[in-house]
Amino acid sequence: MEPILNSAPFSPWEPGIFALFAYGAWVLVIVAVLLFISSWLGEKKPSPEKGRAYESGIIPTGTARLRYPVSFYLVAIFFLIFDVEGAYIFSWAVACRQLGWAGWFQILFFIFVLIMGLVYIWRKGGLEWGPQAKS
């Protein structure tokens, strides 16, 4: 009988979740140490000139948090839609042999609808970013 510490999730011998967390801790420590050393060794001579945002030698005017074109927001929305549908495709992919042809025809219909959606946003001009874009 193995003690509880050597059971699969907590055992350091298994490539499981414990090893993942240990790796995560190592990575965190390395990044923290790098930043600590740099703040320890680095020079500290702040001046107003250094603190100013670099805009190719011109003194910046106003805030830099400008509003940006709506097409970037649209990209984010499209991504959200397609990524969620990607999740369904993935869950089919891992079981595609067990689901057989019935599953294939269903995912065929699903992907057909997905492509129709892509064609629709394409026709509507959602995928135009060039100088001719109407937006």
Place this chain on the structure above:
Amino acid sequence: MLTYAAGLLMLTVKLALVLGVLLFVAAYLVWVERKFLARLQVRYGPNRAGIFGLLQPIADSLKMLTKEDTVPEDADRIVFLLAPAVVALTALLMFAVVPFGGTVTVWGREIPMVISDINVGLLYIFALSSLGVYGIALGGWASNSKFALLGGIRGAAQLISYELALGLSLVPVVMLAGSFSLVDIVGAQAVKGPFIYYQPLAFIIFAIAAAAESMRIPFDLPEAENELGAGFHMEYSGMRFGLFFIGEYVHVQVLGALIAVFFLGGWHGPFLPGPVWLLIKILLVSLFMIWMRGTLPRLRYDQLMAIGWKVLIPLALVNIVVTGAFVLI
């Protein structure tokens, strides 16, 4: 209890080795890139620090550590300070599920040559590569610089667009292997042969999307030098800039490892041990990416988005349906 302590010790040694190799290769990948790119452009590249400039990465990292870490005046301080760490962390964490060999036997126990063989390894990788977007978008936003903001927004839009193509191009690989675990995917290729024979189209889509994910020429719009100065890391200096750099080169390595794992048979190969084969494959992919940087011009922003949405995603979707039919036959 003693076995547990021994296990902890072994794990620590293994993790230290993996991280050491990752960071060492990342540092020397910078040297390889500078040297190779210079030769492509009929220059010499770094040749002052040590023989062939081999000490250049060490000189560079020492310099970055001793430089001042400036924060712009109106920057969002906390976000500004944390963003580079997010980029480096996600890139390093992605390697956790990549298998780099079979098993080695130490003290009569089998040590698996993978850090963590979780059964949703592929989804874990997508999750982390999506999280990496935050480092770029927030770093660009927090800098309070117009160039950095533009770079950050572009980076976010580009990364999420190519994320889709990247994900969908791997669905056929999952179908062929029947598993999300990277260890199982490599195992399936040991039996069937590398998936590049079965899925050349998926390989091409994945390679293009991976190049776009690593934000290098021809896809380096977020940091396009002649439009945006340095893009999202415009205002960063010292080691925080260094962390963006580490993140980029570790990312290149991890993507090379992923191309090897998904399409080139992973660590399997004749004569040499597994980790060496994986390293050779990673270096070949990285060299190809550097070569691409030396050869291709930068795309325009609308061309970049058009390739992702109008070419790669429809192709990947069709490829999924066709592969599904072939798997079932």
